[in-house]
Amino acid sequence: MIQTFANCQIFRNLSLGEIKEISSRATPAHYERGSFIFEIGDPANYLYIMEKGSVKLHNMSPSGKGVTFEISKAGDTLNGSALSTGTYFVSAQALTDVTVLRIARNEFFGFVAKYPNLAMEIIHLLSARLKTEYKRMAAIQREEVEQRVCRSLVALASKFGTTLSMKREELADYTGTATETTIRVLGRLKRAGIVGCSAHKGEIVIADMDKLRAAIVDTDDPR
Amino acid sequence: MIQTFANCQIFRNLSLGEIKEISSRATPAHYERGSFIFEIGDPANYLYIMEKGSVKLHNMSPSGKGVTFEISKAGDTLNGSALSTGTYFVSAQALTDVTVLRIARNEFFGFVAKYPNLAMEIIHLLSARLKTEYKRMAAIQREEVEQRVCRSLVALASKFGTTLSMKREELADYTGTATETTIRVLGRLKRAGIVGCSAHKGEIVIADMDKLRAAIVDTDDPR
DNA sequence: CGACCATTTGACATCTATCAACGCTGGTGG
């Protein structure tokens, strides 16, 4: 458990003693694949820290149209900003069996007020995430679908490696396109040798990472 | 100057003495309409706090395609998160003549580390902004243009009132559509009596705020 | 082996961007 905290970005600048103090207030919880850790709109009473497994943060509309914001893994917090806004603004669904640690909102904020290093790391983390979202917005508004699929693949691969275990539909929700459209793009990428052909169901293998990266630099403003 | 700080969300929980201390390290600066306070990619060495005027935060690609993220006014900070990430990740351009206060990055972070209230407010602010961006992403990926234009109008009106002084092109960049498309939507809204017909150039007047709000609730997920 | 779900492919509808032309308005200079 201590190790989980030490691996978590927002706690990394704390001393071992401080981490021990905080982790003493955390309780573990398990969720099985497919279940929800919380749903959008629930009151945000706990900070969740991922220990094991992966979780999809998304906003599924009643019509079935999903928007995926992030896939979280060990060391990530789940929609931690919601502790500030009062209610979770995304849903968290387990993609695998999952173990999390959770800390009550008030206790967590107590620590934040007490340890400037912790507050500072949170600020850095939120800033980085905001930057990511801004870039993503710019990409969505400017780029064509093929670009965006490639961009999604790069983002996912840099976090999870070149073998992604996700369905086409999940990639489509992450990219923000129809499933069929994503499949057609993947088809083109296969023919270009960028994506592997063999891949099992529910799996996407990136065959040539360099080519993939090259495919998204052609547009304006490489920054 | 003190007043500017007191009106600024991130400083609002500080004592007068603390505000005085911080504001003693701030220096004012003026920019005339059209000029850039900073441009995307510049090293983020200062925190800017708006005192007077309005500023557009955007990302203009060389091809001329602009994405507008926010219009800032008195009390707002300009891309403050950039102090964490190292370089500004949007450009800040004055829409009017503008007065800002600026504080050197290191000094500002010194205060953040020293005053937990300040750090906490920053966390709240960033969290709220992240929530806004998530909603916006969901809207972009799910909604049709008409919805999004209405949503933009509501957001802008709740900050600036029902008379917006902006060109169609600026609204289009904010909404993420072509200028002509935005104009066509505005045409429909005029006919529906939601938007005023008289409006001068460079001005958009919202005639019926209730109808406007009603126009964006029809889709999924009213949250 | 059979059922079910993911994946794929095709045809089609439609939305939106793009291109082009024009009108209007306010400002400027003769």
Next chain:
DNA sequence: CCACCAGCGTTGATAGATGTCAAATGGTCG
């Protein structure tokens, strides 16, 4: 005072990209 110009707003026609619908294929698991 008038004519002209430049920029913004508006409208129409068109093409292209992407979503949607429908159906076939193929893989996986019980």
